[in-house]
Amino acid sequence: MEKLRGLLEKLQAGDVTVDDVLKELKNLPYENLEFARIDNHRSLRRGVPEVIYCQGKTTTQVVEITRHMLKSGNNVMGTRADLKTFHEVQLIAPDAKYYEPARIFAVQQEEVLKNEGIIAVVTAGTSDIPVAEEAAVTAELFGNPVERLYDVGVAGIHRLLMNMKVIQSARVIIVVAGMEGALASVVGGLVDKPVVAVPTSIGYGANFHGLSALLAMLNSCAGGVSVVNIDNGFGAAYVAHQINRLGEKGE
Incomplete structure (x- = not known):
């Protein structure tokens, strides 16, 4: 137009x-x-x-x-x-x-419309950061403020619990995890915000290049968790951005 x-x-x-x-x-x-x-x-x-x-x-x-x-x-x-x-x-x-x-x-040739709602990008481990950064940078380029919280997986759950203020301040949460992909269910059970889960291909042989994390996230017992494809940080950011925009319109 x-x-x-x-x-x-x-x-x-x-x-x-x-x-x-x-x-x-x-x-x-x-x-x-x-x-x-x-x-x-x-x-x-x-x-x-x-x-x-x-x-x-x-x-x-x-x-x-x-x-x-x-x-x-x-x-x-x-x-x-x-x-x-x-x-x-x-x-x-x-x-x-x-x-x-x-x-x-x-x-960047033109200014993007800025959102006020925060998108939190959370990873289980350091090896998940490349996929998480794809999500975080995409969300920022679309006009969203982003909070990063990396390496807070369930193997040391206290790392997550000690940073709940960051997670609870977000309007949408992107959870990036490989291995067994348990972090998405844990976060989904602790917050009242939509969670977009991203399975990664990080893990040993039985991880099947991310398939085990994908299936675990799809079978999450926590309500409000949606799942994108393996290593699809861009897709997760796109969904989170759309949710965030709806939140802006509702305020």
Whole structure:
């Protein structure tokens, strides 16, 4: 909508021609790059622009998608991006930032609407931090204040209990855990807030690359616990952000 408004203002001011406007409107629903179709309407439908999932894409593809997304004026974010990809993106977007533990790059072109409700990101162990950082950074880029509480798993439950003030201050809690994934149930049984559980692939052989944590979280006896896919910190942050936005509207 902002792009359309801007085009109309430029047309009225004589800065662009009717042909220029028609050319831009042609690509407004989505832009076809042959190897990708950029969804330019997503920010209107979802409140957040399309995000680039970089894993599995070539560096050239990521750069080209970024180049075209930048033209829309929206913020651009790429997940599961390595340093090589980021350095190539920097050549076309010098203001791009890289969040290494999270493997996320971001280019901010416009201010995001800020939420007041806190999203707490809690991990069972230090090995879960990369997935937790994907969640935390995503939530922050979407405009949410984030509190991090790492390495408070059930093997030393006092570490969690001594930090309950942080957890209880949050509107939404993201719990990231591998191994047997028990932390999500423990946190879910202690709070009156929605809990988004993220199973990680951290663990020994019988963990089955996160399957045991996933099943444990799905079978949680604590009410109010929802579960995303294995290692999906981005997905957890997206859900938490949507819940947080609803809380803002309700206040």
